[in-house]
Every structure is written in structure tokens, then in C-alpha cells.
Amino acid sequence: MSETNVWKPDDRIIAASEKLKKDFPFMQNTWCGFGYGWFDLVRELCEKITAVYAEAGLEPDIVVLTVEEKYGTLRFEWGGDAQMTDEWDNDEAYRAAYSAAYEKITALASEYEDKSETVCEKCGRSGMIYNVNDWYTCLCDDCLEKEQRK
């Protein structure tokens, strides 16, 4: 598979990324490298992560580094800041609480990676992964046809 199909965000994607960064502080410095069709999916994932912290009564410490498409699926790469604190080293309850949150976030990220296999990255309708010119991408029938005509 070649990486010649260089991904470029259009204005719609840039605007949607800005909104995501504004609505979720942990997305503030995130590199968003995915199509417009996946923004609802990523927003839903961010809402669920916010809920994980709210339910546990914890301050969100997550920092999302990259959200991108890789081999046709959504990859959500993140780290937890709590691991760098003194409390993490010295307070067992603190460590246990954040560890539980991290486990939930890991499960959510993998759940949404699976979900992205059936959501067209261009438009958000239901799709599947195709190999278009050596590029794996999740597309609906209409978007597949457009891509193949390129």
C-alpha cells in the first residue's frame, strides 16, 4: 500500500475540527486527520469520554494527541496526565480511580475504531472498507463511485 494519497483537510473539515477543539478541552492540541463523515463519530466518542470522568467524579486529565484514519479505520491516540503526578505515585485510591477511567477510554477508543469500519469517512452514511488505488478507506456506495472516477 502506498501513502501517495496525501490527506488534506478542506474548509469544512477545518471548521469541524475547530469546533471539536472548542467543545472538548482535551482535544485542544489534537491532530485531526480524518474525513468529514467521521466527525459525528468522534464527537460521540469525546462525549462518552467526558461522561467517564463525570461519572467517576474525576477531573479529565486525558490529552488526545492524534485522531486519524489508518488503513481505513479511526485511530484515537491519547495519554493520561494523572500518571505524571505525585498522587499517582503515592495515592493508591487516586491511581485506581484514574486507571479505571483509562481502561474505559481504551475500550471506548477500540469500540469506535470498530464502528468506523461501517461509516463512510466522506459523508457519514453507512459504508465499508475498500481498497481504492492502494488506499484503504471506508466509503458508502456513492462515495466509492466518486472516488473511482477520480
Ligand SMILES: [Zn+2]
Ligand atoms: Zn459516503
